[in-house]
Amino acid sequence: MSGLVNALAIAAVVVLVVVRQFRAQQIGAGRRWWLLPVILAVVALREPGIVDAHHRTESVVLLGAELLIGLATGAGWAWTTRIWVEPDGTVWSKSTKASVTVWVVGIALRVGLFALGVALGVHQDSSALLVALAATLLVRSGTLVWRAQSVAPTSGGGTAYGDPVVRPARKERV
Template sequence: MTALSNVLIAVAVIVLVVGRQLRARRLDTERRFWLLPLILAAVALRDPVLIDPAHKGAAALILAGSLVTTVGMGCAWGWTMRLWRDQEGQLWTQGSVATVFAWVGAIVIRIGWYGVGTALHVHQSTSVLMLSLGLLLLVRSAAVSWRARRLDDHKHTLAA
């Protein structure tokens, strides 16, 4: 895939996901939250220059640091989501203003990693963006799912 198509896919996914997250919606704990991240990762990992061959060590460190901070941002984003149960006991979720700030923070950090790479003359493929986005979505969904299970565990504890 070309760099432009990777960026366009990433922007489309971000717009779709953020738009959905800011609306209240029923949380489906049975859905395959890992599917879209897996697709994004598969597309990214097909890139033969995911790590700059001219600067392998620096590129690998930047990629690793980028993915570690992405995990942190995914956790932060997952914790900004509001969870509640309606009168029928259905689980609902909705993003908040903090969710928007988490997204802005993730974008700023992503730009920062590109800046580090540029300063070190390391070429960073747009596939790194796709991989990071997939990881961000996976971690966020895992955090929300974990919180939802904890909410259920807490409910069962209170009922006992």
């Protein structure tokens, strides 16, 4: 896949994610929350230019820093997302203003890494950014699912017939 196609894929995923993050979304543990990050990582890792052959050490260090920034951005984004439980037991999430700050800081750090790579003469392919984006989405989604499981109401012991509905007890009159 060419660099232009990678750049368009990155832009499309970022726009999709940013638009969706500020709408309330139901979190379901049964969803395949890991699928999009895995697809992005596979697409990125198929490209041979992820590491510059002429500056291998510098390129690997920049890639590692990119991944660390991606992981930190995903974690920060997940922990600044508001999570709540509806009366029907469904868990919902919505990003906050702090999430915007996490994104802005993450993007600024990535721009700084790219500038450092240019100053060092390292050829940087869009595959590194795609892998970091995959790491961001994977950590964010995994953390949100984990957080959702910790706030979701557990189904307590129902009646003998398995009815999970809690009925109010009748008051006894004396």
